[in-house]
Amino acid sequence: MLEHLVAAAGSVFSPLGLLLMFLGSLIGTIVGALPGLTATMAVAILLPITFGVPVDLAIMLMLGIYCGAMNGGTVSAVLVNVPGTPAAIMTGLDGYAMAQRGEGGKAIGIAAIGSFYGGIFSNIILIIFAPILAAVALKFAAPEYFALAFFGLVSIATSTTKSPVKGAVSVFLGLLISVIGLDPVTGVDRFSFDNPEMMSGLNFVPVMIGLYGLGEVLMQVHQSEYGRKITQQIKGLLPTWQELKGLHGIFLRSSVIGTIIGALPGEGATIAAFMAYTDARQNSKHPEKFGTGVIEGVASCETANNAVTGGSLIPTLTLGIPGSGTMAVMMGAFMMHNVIPGPMLFKEQPELVYSIFMSLAVNNVFMLIIGLAGARVFARMISIPMNMLLPIITALCIVGSFAVTNTYFSVLTMIVFGILGYLMRVFEFPTAPMVIGVVLGPLAEVSLRRSLLMSHGSLAIFFTRPGSLAIFLLTAIYFSWPFLKRLLARKPDEVVA
Amino acid sequence: MTSIYRDKNFLSGAAIFILSIFLYKGSEAIPATEKLLLMRASFFPLVISIGLFICGVTLLTLPFIRKKVDLLSLPGGKDMLVLLIFIAFIYLYIYTMEFLGFILGTLLYLLLSMLLLCVKNKIQGLLLALGVTVVIYFIFVTFLKVPFPAGLLGF
Numbered sequence: 001m002l003e004h005l006v007a008a009a010g011s012v013f014s015p016l017g018l019l020l021m022f023l024g025s026l027i028g029t030i031v032g033a034l035p036g037l038t039a040t041m042a043v044a045i046l047l048p049i050t051f052g053v054p055v056d057l058a059i060m061l062m063l064g065i066y067c068g069a070m071n072g073g074t075v076s077a078v079l080v081n082v083p084g085t086p087a088a089i090m091t092g093l094d095g096y097a098m099a100q101r102g103e104g105g106k107a108i109g110i111a112a113i114g115s116f117y118g119g120i121f122s123n124i125i126l127i128i129f130a131p132i133l134a135a136v137a138l139k140f141a142a143p144e145y146f147a148l149a150f151f152g153l154v155s156i157a158t159s160t161t162k163s164p165v166k167g168a169v170s171v172f173l174g175l176l177i178s179v180i181g182l183d184p185v186t187g188v189d190r191f192s193f194d195n196p197e198m199m200s201g202l203n204f205v206p207v208m209i210g211l212y213g214l215g216e217v218l219m220q221v222h223q224s225e226y227g228r229k230i231t232q233q234i235k236g237l238l239p240t241w242q243e244l245k246g247l248h249g250i251f252l253r254s255s256v257i258g259t260i261i262g263a264l265p266g267e268g269a270t271i272a273a274f275m276a277y278t279d280a281r282q283n284s285k286h287p288e289k290f291g292t293g294v295i296e297g298v299a300s301c302e303t304a305n306n307a308v309t310g311g312s313l314i315p316t317l318t319l320g321i322p323g324s325g326t327m328a329v330m331m332g333a334f335m336m337h338n339v340i341p342g343p344m345l346f347k348e349q350p351e352l353v354y355s356i357f358m359s360l361a362v363n364n365v366f367m368l369i370i371g372l373a374g375a376r377v378f379a380r381m382i383s384i385p386m387n388m389l390l391p392i393i394t395a396l397c398i399v400g401s402f403a404v405t406n407t408y409f410s411v412l413t414m415i416v417f418g419i420l421g422y423l424m425r426v427f428e429f430p431t432a433p434m435v436i437g438v439v440l441g442p443l444a445e446v447s448l449r450r451s452l453l454m455s456h457g458s459l460a461i462f463f464t465r466p467g468s469l470a471i472f473l474l475t476a477i478y479f480s481w482p483f484l485k486r487l488l489a490r491k492p493d494e495v496v497a
Numbered sequence: 498m499t500s501i502y503r504d505k506n507f508l509s510g511a512a513i514f515i516l517s518i519f520l521y522k523g524s525e526a527i528p529a530t531e532k533l534l535l536m537r538a539s540f541f542p543l544v545i546s547i548g549l550f551i552c553g554v555t556l557l558t559l560p561f562i563r564k565k566v567d568l569l570s571l572p573g574g575k576d577m578l579v580l581l582i583f584i585a586f587i588y589l590y591i592y593t594m595e596f597l598g599f600i601l602g603t604l605l606y607l608l609l610s611m612l613l614l615c616v617k618n619k620i621q622g623l624l625l626a627l628g629v630t631v632v633i634y635f636i637f638v639t640f641l642k643v644p645f646p647a648g649l650l651g652f
Contacts (some may be wrong), residue, residue, distance in 0.1 A: 017652045051504050052641040165559075169513055169552045175545050176520065183538035186530050190538055201624060214587075221614070222572050388622055391610030394587060395603055398532050399633055403643045411591055419584070426569070427509045452535045 008354035012362060013054045021359060024064020025366040026374070029135050031065070032072025033378045034389060038163040039069035039269075040085070040326040040432075044212040045393065047333050048400035054353055054368045055337040060359040062333045066326065070306050071371050072270060074111040075378045078104050078298070087269030087305040089418035090277045091137055094290065094297030105375065109238050112305035112371030114251060118352035119364035121255035122262065122310025126317075127357050130346075134203060134257070137343035142450035143461050147471035150319040155264075155478065156433045160411065166429045174437015175444070177202055184446055197409045204332050204438050206401040211431045213397040214414060215421020238372070239295065247299045250280050258304035263309025264478075269305040269324075276304030277389045279389050306367075310360060317341050317356065320443065325432030328439045335439075336404075504566045510556025517549035579613060587611050598648020599638070603630045 011017050031042035042065055050058035073088030078095035091111060098107040140148075153175075157167035180191045181201030192198035239247075242363050254276035261272035280300035281290045290297050315321045320342035322328040334341050339352065401414035424431055455461035462468045477484075501507055512640040524542035531537045560566055572580055590606035597605065607626035637643040 024609055036630060047634055049641070155507055165510075165552050165555050169509075169549065169556070172545050172548045172552065176542070176549075179542050179545070185536065186538045188538035190527055190542060218580065218584070220574070221583050224572065224576050224579075261646065274641075384625075385616070387614035387616050388611055388625055391607050392625070395590075395607060395629065395633065398587065398591065399637055399643075399645075402645070403637055403641060406644055408591060415587060415591075426571075427505050429509070449536060449540065457533060457535050 003128075004245050004350040007351045008358055009014055009054075010125065011351075012355050012358040014233060016202075017060055017359070018362070020053065021064045022059045022366050023362050024061040025068040025363055028065035028068020028070075029072035029075075029367070029370050029374065029378065030068075030283065032069035034072075034384075038212070038216070038326075039066060039356065040329055041216055042066075042069040043326060043329045043333065044205075044208045045396050045400055046436060047209070047329070047336065049278040050333065050337070050497040051403060055339055056338050056355045057357060058463035059339070059352070060363070063359050064363045064366065065305070066330060067309055067360070067367045069089050070309060071112060071115045071302075071367050071430070072339075072378065073305075074115075074302060074371075075375065078107045078111065086271055086302075087308075089270060090273040090301035091298055091305075093277070094293050094295075097291065097293030098295070098298065101293055103293070106239055106295070108375045109372060110243075110247070110295050110298050111302040112368055112375075113239070113244065114247075114254070114299045115306035115349050115371065116364050116368040117251040118255045118258050118303035118305070118307030118436060119309055121252075122307040123261040123357065123360045123364065124310075125259050126310040126313055126360070130314055130318050130357075133314065134343040134346040137319050138347065140343070140467060142447040142454065143465050144450050144471060145443060146447040147462060147468040147475070148319055148321050149440045149447060151471060151475045151478075152436060152440055153444065154432070154475065156436045157325075158479070163428070170424070170429050170433035171437040172430065174439075175441045176433040177207060177434075177438050178441020179205075184442060186451055187303075188446075197405075197407065199266070202413060203404055203410060204206075204435075205404045206338060206410045207417045207438060208329050208332055208435055209397050209401050210414040210419075211421035211424075211435060212325075213393060213400075214418025215425060215431065217393050217397070218418060218422035219425045220386060220390060222426065243295060246406075247295065249298050250296055251303050253279055253283070254300045254303035255307045258307025259311035261304070263314045269308040272304040272308050273301035276300040278436030289323065292413040305365075314354070314358070317345065317353065318343060320370040322436055322439060325435050327433040328432070331439050345395065500566050500568060501560055503568050504560045506556045506559040506567060508569060510553050512553075513549055514553030515559060517546050517553050520546035520549060554591045563604065582613055583610065586613065594648070595646045596648055598650050599645035600630055600634060600650055601648060602646075603633065 027046060028039070028042055031046070032039060045064060045067055047062070053061065067444075070087060074091050074095065077088035077092040078099050080383050091107075095104070095107040095441070096112065098104060098266065100439055136232055153171050158164045182188070182192075183190055189199060227291045257276045257279060258269075259273040261275060262269070267336045277290075277297060277300050280296050281287045284290065284294075284296060286294075310322055312322075312327045316327045316331055318341075321332070331341055339345065339349070395415060397418065401410045402408070404410045421431055424434070451461050452458075462472060519646055525602055526541065527539040529537050529539065535625060564624045570648070571577060575606075586606060586609055590602055594602040604626055607629060608623065611622045611626065636644075638645055
């Protein structure tokens with residue numbers, strides 16, 4: 001173990017490693033700070049810039065972008081009440097009120113410190129629990145993997161939208177994309193229309209860039225939001241020691257909430273921030289002041305939304321099951337570099353796993369430094385009007401997708417999925433289930449068919465093996481929990497009546 | 498009830514329904530190399546087509562069950578034109594890249610798109626477009642060795 005740790009530290013703390021992580025955090029923070037550009041979009045459109053670097057450094061860079069983007073969303077949420085990312089929606093409630101009182105700088109400072117706290121806490125949990133979970137997952141066979149993939153797909157379909165039917169459509173569309181090309185079991189060609197570039201399946205990087213990058217750009221052009229210009233000045237970033245001391249409980253509770261929510265498939269940073277905010281208000285001595293510009297409001301949601309980063313890496317790294325759209329894109333990034341997340345990763349590439357753990361911690365440090373030192377610069381950057389940014393993002397989407405295979409076919413794929421992503425937004429279909437469908441499709445299909453082959457076509461195999469049965473039971477409890485909770489909350493006489 | 502045909506659920510349901518039929522037919526056409534249906538390459542696509550069929554029918558019937566219409570809102574005349582031209586510019590950018598080359602093509606695309614989206618400060622727009630083109634060229638061509646077309650400028 002020690003030699004793996006030393007090797008990982010060697011690459012994480014190398015000058016190039018540190019430079020890439022710093023750049024990743026910086027770029028991520030800038031993209032996250034720009035209203036309308038999400039962390040998922042940041043990771044998707046910037047993924048091609050990692051092609052030229054070794055796998056461990058590429059992953060460090062991607063993690064930097066991810067962490068930076070999660071924190072960057074705060075700047076515009078606080079200064080102009082336009083969240084840079086959906087995860088920062090709750091931050092705007094108190095952050096913007098603080099900014100109106102001239103305390104925007106302090107709100108950004110607290111957000112950066114809270115994000116750092118949440119990120120480090122979730123990283124520690126990741127380091128403790130990921131190897132344990134991976135060791136358990138090593139015993140899994142095809143039925144357990146199908147049960148896990150099923151859990152991931154169904155939970156993302158039902159939890160990312162008000163309409164589970166639309167979530168299911170999105171998952172099925174993702175699965176449909178995943179079956180294009182040669183069948184992994186029999187080698188028979190499926191839906192490639194004799195196009196040699198489709199026979200090995202659609203490359204999912206242009207698919208993701210299209211869905212998250214171009215799709216969002218077209219939606220903003222559709223909403224005519226491109227003329228928006230934002231200006232704000234900030235001063236005074238650091239809270240007092242007394243204020244920080246008073247926030248310790250909130251930092252801790254919000255970190256726990258964020259880490260747990262992050263580890264659950266389908267839930268994400270937005271929900272974590274909402275839950276942490278509610279928790280902080282419920283446990284506050286002055287709940288009525290929430291929403292009027294209290295530091296507890298900013299601290300709770302920012303700590304929780306960044307604690308999601310480590311939490312969401314737990315199922316992604318150990319089981320190969322991404323819990324959110326961002327994680328699906330991150331997993332796509334891993335796979336582009338021939339790293340297959342799952343329990344075997346811990347066995348076969350422990351150095352890489354340790355470098356991921358370490359780089360997440362270092363990225364959080366960079367995120368804190370950049371968040372505090374660069375706040376004034378980011379405040380200026382969000383004043384760049386969207387009508388200048390949207391063409392630049394589009395050019396990046398085109399160039400990035402071309403770089404995947406050096407062919408125009410990738411660009412065409414990106415445009416087709418960009419238009420599909422736009423239509424999905426117009427018709428209010430979530431895009432995250434589709435991306436997860438694309439990523440989990442091959443695992444779901446192969447493990448289902450292998451399981452049925454093992455049982456000679458009987459579905460009973462999923463309920464006679466303890467592992468798969470336990471996962472299906474967990475799935476059932478997870479989905480029935482809101483109803484069970486309501487039932488348990490009722491008074492006995494109400495139940496009788 | 499004519500507005501039902503502009504309902505988001507109804508329209509998307511119809512599209513999903515049609516897609517599921519095509520997908521089912523397409524799945525049936527996949528050559529069967531195995532005896533057991535579960536082991537055939539067509540098994541998973543068939544499952545997907547059935548899933549999409551059920552979802553499509555549900556979405557189609559939703560406005561009738563809810564007795565409420567969720568109207569589709571598309572951009573108005575001028576805004577729709579801007580959106581279509583914006584997409585056309587993307588197509589033109591790719592189509593002319595071989596001839597114009599990466600640098601000229603990107604610069605022209607950025608400037609035209611910014612003008613389309615009514616950038617007020619044209620000097621700032623020009624400088625930003627120039628800067629972005631140079632940065633992208635440096636990252637992708639110099640650093641990542643992506644072979645973008647050289648075109649008219651020859652590099």
